[in-house]
Amino acid sequence: MAAMIVKRPQPHLFSYPRSYMGAKIHQLPAELTIRVLEIALLVAKTSTISTISKTLHEFINDILYRVVVLDSEETIRHFHRTAKANNVDVLSRVKKLVVVWQPEKESLKVNGMIRDIITACSYIHHLEISTLNPNAIPDMSKHHNLADLTTQFLELGAFEGRLSGLHPKLTHLRLAEPPEAGRVLQPGKVLEEFGNPSHLTHLQLSRRTHANEDNDLAFVEDIRTILQLNTYSSLKMLVVSIFNGESWRPEPITESHIWGLLDAVSKIDDRVVLVEGQKGEWGEGWKGYSPCDGMKIKCWSEFSPKTYY
DSSP, X not given: OOOOOOOOOOOOGGGSOHHHHHHHHTTSOHHHHHHHHHHHTTTSOHHHHXXXXXXXXXXXXXXXXXXXXXXXXXXXXXXXXXXXXXXXXXXXXXXXXXXXXXXXXXXXXXXXXXXXXXXXXTTOSEEEESOBOGGGOOOXXXXXXXXXXXXXXXXXXXXXXXXXXXTXXXXXXXXXXXXXXXXXXXXXXXXXXXXXXXXXXXXXXXXXXXSXXXXXXXXXXXXXXXXXXGXXXXXXXXXXXXXXXXXXXXXXXXXXXXXXXHHHHHHHOTTEEEEEOOTTGGGGGGTTOOGGGOSOOXXXXXXXXXXXX
């Protein structure tokens, strides 16, 4: 009689002794350990993994706090308590701070909490915030690692130099939406607000169609100047999002006056990328965010020739 071969079932990830798991995972490079733990967190509680070893506990905390997304007044209030407690072990792990909550009306109290949170998170590399409200932004000179900033728009001249401290490190700057109709935001003035960041490699600006055509010309002239200045010789990409403006005569964005002007510039300088803007799109990637999703949210990689035309 032929011998019967019985295959032993593969043990579940957490059926191994904890000491065995800890010993094995400690042998992996840090990047791979984090990826393994991200997958493990899809099926296991953080408390289960954290108790395996002190080292894994540290890795879990890195995963949980590397990106902090504040999408409601409740989450802002909750994390504000952490900020005020000055829990350095937590705050030093925050590398990306995202404030996507947009109140129906301005609250000085909530703006104050956001300001306290940004102040406390001085180790961040990335900041995404729905609006650069002067009441919510502290002096940024102590944020020595902050290289990437995204917002919808900002109010020029309202920050009293608090943003200029970012210029030594800032490489990526996004103003994802244009200001309200009737308000003009000149690109050169925007960069002055940030101290003319000479290490800037990626810049996104926005403009509406059917605006004042003289202002369109001034906007485009500023774009040309930025592209030519030695100050911004590191610039690799300049994205302009064009949004539909109010008009009695609707027309495709790609047939608008401002699009035509910028299209001519893009044909001369391939660093210029035109995209059709969509309101609120800048914050869509953070909906339903989980710590297992990692650090990267697609942005600049999507601004490619396939995006336009």
